[in-house]
Amino acid sequence: MITILYFAWLRERTGLSEEKFLLAAGTVTVADLVDILAVRHVSAFQARRAIRCAVNQEFADPSTVLNAGDEVAFFPPVTGG
C-alpha cells in the first residue's frame, strides 16, 4: 500500500487530498503509477508534463521505483517565494 497526495490544482481536479493505492506485484515506477492514475483522474493527469512528483518528501523522476509504504505526492511546478 502506498499513500498518494495531491496539491494545488491536482487536488482540485482529482477532488482528493489523499488516496491509498495497493501496489501491483513487480517493479512499479512513478511513470507506471501516473499511467494508472491518468485513467482514474482523466482531467487531472491530462497535462502530464506540468506535473511534478515527490516520493517520501523528495523530488522524484518518472523512473523512480516505488515501494510499499511510500508517500507519493503529485503537484504542479512550485510557485512559492
Place this chain on the structure above:
Amino acid sequence: MITILYFAWLRERTGLSEEKFLLAAGTVTVADLVDILAVRHVSAFQARRAIRCAVNQEFADPSTVLNAGDEVAFFPPVTGG
C-alpha cells in the same frame, strides 16, 4: 583663489582640513596643483597613486583644469559602505 580640502590620512599628514591657494596665471590642472602641493606637504603627497581628487564635489582626473573659485579635495580611495 581656490579652496583645497584634505580628508582621512591626507588631512592627518598635511595637518590641515582646508587651505586657500592662489591660482597662477595660465592653465593649471589638478596634476599641476599636486606638483606644487607635493613640495609643501612632502609626506602627504609621497604616494601620489594612492590619492584621489574631486573638483567641486565631482571626481576629477589629473588633467582636469582648475578655475578660480573651485573647491578641490584630495583624499585616499574611498572605503565606506
Place this chain on the structure above:
Amino acid sequence: MARIVVSEADFDVGAEIAALTAGRTDIGGIGCFIGTVRDNAPGTPDVTALTLEHYPAMTERALASIVALAENRWPLLGCTVIHRVGRMLPGENIVLVIAASAHRQAALDATAFLIDWLKTKAPFWKREDLASGEQVWVEARETDDAAAERWQER
C-alpha cells in the same frame, strides 16, 4: 544555526535581523529579501487575495536542504528563512530571507541563491483570488528556473 519557519503568522523583519545579529561582532554584512503580495495591475488592482498552499511534511525538509546548500557554499554566520502559508492580502509579507556573513558579497549572493532556490525547489503553490471572483493557480515562470539554474553553472 539557521532559523526556518513556516507559519500563517506575519513576521517582523527588524526583530528577525536583531535576533540574528544580537551580540555578534563577527558579522560585516547582512543580506535580506522580502517577498510581498502584489496586485498584478497597478491602478486597476485585480488580485484581491493570495493563498499559499504547501506540503507540510516536505516543506521544512526542503527549506532545510536549501539552507544547507547555502551554508555549504558561503561562509554564513547566520541565516533565517520564513515562509508564510494561508491567505494574504495585497501588500502583506509572504517570505523573508536573511543571510549574514563577514563580507557583503557572500551575504548578498547567499540571499539571492536562497530566494531563487526557494522559488523553484520548495513545495509552495500560490492561488490568486481575482476581482472577477475567479481563483487562479499562479503558473511557474521559466525565468525562475533560469534564475535557479545560474547557481549551478558556477
Place this chain on the structure above:
Amino acid sequence: MARIVVSEADFDVGAEIAALTAGRTDIGGIGCFIGTVRDNAPGTPDVTALTLEHYPAMTERALASIVALAENRWPLLGCTVIHRVGRMLPGENIVLVIAASAHRQAALDATAFLIDWLKTKAPFWKREDLASGEQVWVEARETDDAAAERWQER
C-alpha cells in the same frame, strides 16, 4: 522618491522598510543590505571602534547620483540609502540599502549595485581603532573595485 540619509544616528531597518512599503500593493520584492562594524579577528577582537569620516558637501550628491543610476537601470518602486558617520562600536550598523520593485530580480540586483557603487564612489573613509591603541585608515580593496566594475560590463 528615494530616501537618502547621512547621519551619526543609528537606523531602524524594520521602520525603514515599513515606511518604504506603507500602503503599497505594487511592490513584489524588497532587497536589503546592512553593513555592520566587524572585529577583524573573531575570538581575539582587535577592532575596538570604527570612525567614519566623510566629505559632507560631496556625500549626498554622490549618493543621489548613485541612486539615480540604479533608478535608471531598474524599475524601482522605492529606494532608501542611509550611511552613518562618526564613531561606531563593533556590532553597530554602518550602512543600509533598500531597493523595492515589482519583481525580485530587480530588487536584488539594485541592492547589490547600490552597495557596490557606494563602496567605491561615495566619499567615506573608515578608520579603525585597534586594541593596541593604534588608529589605522582602512585601505580600499581591489575586490571592491572589481565588484563595482562588473556592473559596467553588462
